[in-house]
Amino acid sequence: MNNIEVIQELYETFRDKDYEAFRRICDPSIEWIQNEGFPNGSTNYGADAVIENVFKAFNNDWESWRFEIEEYLDAANSIVVIGFYAGVHLSKKSFRSNTAHVYDLADGKVTRFRHTDTKLIWDTMS
Numbered sequence: 001m002n003n004i005e006v007i008q009e010l011y012e013t014f015r016d017k018d019y020e021a022f023r024r025i026c027d028p029s030i031e032w033i034q035n036e037g038f039p040n041g042s043t044n045y046g047a048d049a050v051i052e053n054v055f056k057a058f059n060n061d062w063e064s065w066r067f068e069i070e071e072y073l074d075a076a077n078s079i080v081v082i083g084f085y086a087g088v089h090l091s092k093k094s095f096r097s098n099t100a101h102v103y104d105l106a107d108g109k110v111t112r113f114r115h116t117d118t119k120l121i122w123d124t125m126s
Contacts, residue, residue, distance in 0.1 A: 003105050004072050007079045010103070010110060011069065014055065023047045027109040035115065063088040067099075079103045 065087035
């Protein structure tokens with residue numbers, strides 16, 4: 001399986017909430033960086049921390065949340081995924097926000113996740 005296929009499978013695990021498959025795809029010491037300003041923004045280490053502090057935590061604040069993929073870019077040991085988030089908060093406010101995800105891989109396993117977030121810049125300007 002090439003790196004893009006690994007990341008495509010990773011997104012399937014998100015959609016299906018298949019946490020066992022997520023654990024198999026990720027390196028045991030995965031670093032998952034959600035920028036400050038993003039909901040529950042923090043850095044988590046290990047698949048179990050990502051599952052609890054990222055994926056399951058979204059259920060606390062959102063009626064719906066999704067990431068729509070527009071493009072995959074192969075950058076050797078990294079894959080960049082361009083797309084957008086869309087969701088409805090428990091307050092009934094909805095949003096759509098463009099973003100890019102960057103995954104680092106080694107030996108067919110995801111070792112790190114990063115994404116873009118402009119909230120802190122926006123807050124500084126407003």
